[in-house]
Amino acid sequence: MHPLVALVGVPPLLAGYAYLVYPAILRAWGRRRPPVEAPPDPPEWPSISFVVPMYNEARAAASLLESLLAMDYPADRRQVLVVSDASSDGTDDVVRRYADRGVELLRLATRGGKSAAENAAGRVVRGEIVIHTDATVRLRPDAAKALVRWFQDPTIGVASGRDISVANIAEAATEGEAGYVGYEMWVRQLETRLGTIVGASGCLYAVRRELLLTSFPEELSRDFASCMIAHEHGFRAVSVEDAICRVPRSTSLAAEYRRKVRTMARGLRTLWYKRALLDPFRHGRFAFFLLSHKLARWLVFLSLPVAALALSLLALRSTAALALLALGAGGLLVAGVGVLLE
Incomplete structure (x- = not known):
């Protein structure tokens, strides 16, 4: 040839x-395994912290905070922390209006990006389980419980939500699912059946607080790295079908292209940072998933x-x-x- x-x-x-x-x-591999079933409710719900990085999200902040405060989770076991990444459009003022309802604001003096905001949040969160989400998405009211149930298993370090792509976040969760997003969620379910996923959904994922690095490199993708960090510490990561997150689709082809390029660039840098995990002789199945699904x-x-x-x-x-x-x-x-x- x-x-x-x-x-x-x-x-x-x-x-x-x-x-x-x-x-x-x-x-074919998963046919030998029993179906993955959601665990029952725990005897007592653990404390959780919602972490929401925001940069100039004044228009979206109130709607998101209302949805988080309406979540089906014990209010006395829940912390809602907004990290303002040096916002300049009034985002901070919107968030402060929710202070009497328990919403906390952490403002960064200079803009550092999403990972910098999450690093700062990691130093002040109080929950046993930390749930990361974005300002522009909407969660189903039972999403927090759906994620947290899985942490009754001591081998679980990360639980990732299920993205559903919609034209508008006001749509019902069953509408508008994009083909690629649906395909990606299906692959993650196949990986979950075999033990672990290798990348969490940036719009919704939960992690044990002890796995939350507070000095994570700011140019890298924390949601992708979270599963690799969990693996390094002997934990697994799973995809949770019932933890629904509605994600608005990009309004233009150009915007979607730019988003894909940013995601791939950050992903490649993150994979290089954790390149030791690509060794199949040391990391077996996880390395195979990482090579096949990502690289x-x-x-x-x-x-x-x-x-x-x-x-x-x-x-x-x-x-x-x-x-x-x-x-x-x-x-x-x-x-x-x-x-x-x-």
Whole structure:
């Protein structure tokens, strides 16, 4: 086989493995395991802390805080902490209006990003279980209990919620689920049946307080790293189907593209930071999940420029390659026009 042909084939082969073969392996493997069932309510609900980083979320803050205060969880066992990342639009004033209802505000003097806000929160949270969420999402009223139930199992260190993508957060939780998000949640359920997931949902996940690092590198993704940190300390991470989080879809293709690029860049930096966990001889199943679920997907996109260059060189000598190149260029042109129109 010509080396250039091999390079062109790398992205589709990686995509086929990551999105088709890997889930098929999980399904076949999981058939030997009993179905995962939610545990019953604990005799006493543990104390929890909601941590909500906010930057200029004055328009969304009140609605989110009302939903958190209305959660089905004992009020005397709940802390609601908002970390204002040097907001300048009145977010702090909105949050302060909820002080008499128990909402606490921690303001950062300079903007540091989500991980910096979560580092600061980690120094003042009081709950045994810390639940991270975002200002722009909405949680089902029973989401906190759905997550916390799992911590009765002493091997569980992280419990991740189930994202449901909606056009508007006011929609019912059963509506508007995007295909990719639904697929991702399905893969996490397959991994949960086999013991652990390798990445939590940034919009909703819970972690034992003892696993909450207060000096986590600010340029990295804490939700992704939380499962790896749990594994390093001998804990598992699970995906909880009943912990529903409604996530608004991006309003434009350009915004979604930028979000995906940021997510992948932070994810790759985080994976490099914890690269020792990619060793299958030391970390077995967890390393296999990490390589297949995370790294293989990102390598699809990282290999595309090399494949495009190889296809361009092949097009100089092959009509078929030229046709493929034209088809790919046409697709990119259509996508680009879509971005401009947005």
